[in-house]
Amino acid sequence: MNLSVRGLNAFHGAAQALFGVDLDLRAGEVLALVGRNGAGKSTLMRAIAGLVRARGSIELDGVQIAGWRADRRARAGIGWVPEDRRVFTQLTVAQNLDVAAAPPRAGLAPWTVARVHALFPELAPLHGRMAGTLSGGEQQMLAIARALTTQPGVILLDEPSEGVAPIVVERLAGAIAALRDEGMAVLLSEQNEALAAPVADRSVSIEDGVVRG
Ligand SMILES: Nc1ncnc2c1ncn2[C@@H]1O[C@H](COP(=O)(O)OP(=O)(O)OP(=O)(O)O)[C@@H](O)[C@H]1O
Numbered sequence: 118m119n120l121s122v123r124g125l126n127a128f129h130g131a132a133q134a135l136f137g138v139d140l141d142l143r144a145g146e147v148l149a150l151v152g153r154n155g156a157g158k159s160t161l162m163r164a165i166a167g168l169v170r171a172r173g174s175i176e177l178d179g180v181q182i183a184g185w186r187a188d189r190r191a192r193a194g195i196g197w198v199p200e201d202r203r204v205f206t207q208l209t210v211a212q213n214l215d216v217a218a219a220p221p222r223a224g225l226a227p228w229t230v231a232r233v234h235a236l237f238p239e240l241a242p243l244h245g246r247m248a249g250t251l252s253g254g255e256q257q258m259l260a261i262a263r264a265l266t267t268q269p270g271v272i273l274l275d276e277p278s279e280g281v282a283p284i285v286v287e288r289l290a291g292a293i294a295a296l297r298d299e300g301m302a303v304l305l306s307e308q309n310e311a312l313a314a315p316v317a318d319r320s321v322s323i324e325d326g327v328v329r330g
Contacts, residue, residue, distance in 0.1 A: 120176070194222060
């Protein structure tokens with residue numbers, strides 16, 4: 118799916134965190150969002166997902182979703198993987214995938230458990246394990262896999278390399294490239310060049326809540 122953001126302002130309480138952000142993301146593209154800690158990367162993703170108070174235009178395949186609640190945006194195709202992953206630690210890997218599962222989306226190949234395992238073969242033998250016992254890298258794969266079972270057309274990945282081993286960063290880069298090649302629109306917030314550089318088709322930088330081309 119295609120995402121178009123125009124003039125987005127976002128707020129934490131009375132404090133404005135984003136100022137007039139414009140962003141275009143197309144199906145089959147990885148756009149890297151680079152910027153220092155506190156620049157506004159997480160706020161932008163959360164504003165797109167509907168989790169931060171914001172004003173402005175957010176169009177998903179030409180449909181204005183800016184006034185919608187987060188759950189409706191998720192059902193419309195916005196997938197979000199938060200920086201802290203938030204896998205359900207007391208559920209198994211299989212249950213984590215199951216709780217989020219949504220019906221297939223018209224025009225997109227469905228993310229079944231088998232397809233998720235093809236993307237992340239590491240998860241297959243772990244299906245009966247409690248998610249809380251997984252390594253940081255395995256939890257990150259599970260968090261992405263769980264977002265995929267919601268059948269997104271756009272996926273927002275907030276610093277997926279944070280706290281994971283370099284070898285896993287390489288794996289994540291490969292998986293993100295595969296998602297892109299299958300037509301996903303990927304917004305990748307990333308400070309780690311090792312992940313962003315090889316997979317990003319384009320990048321934009323964000324500084325003090327302002328996006329620069
Ligand atoms: N829940 C919150 N309440 C108040 N201010 C917040 C909140 N979350 C973020 N901010 C502020 O909004 C600004 C942008 O933060 P944001 O987390 O979006 O940056 P970031 O680029 O994602 O950085 P990081 O990599 O540290 O997450 C910062 O000034 C931050 O202090």
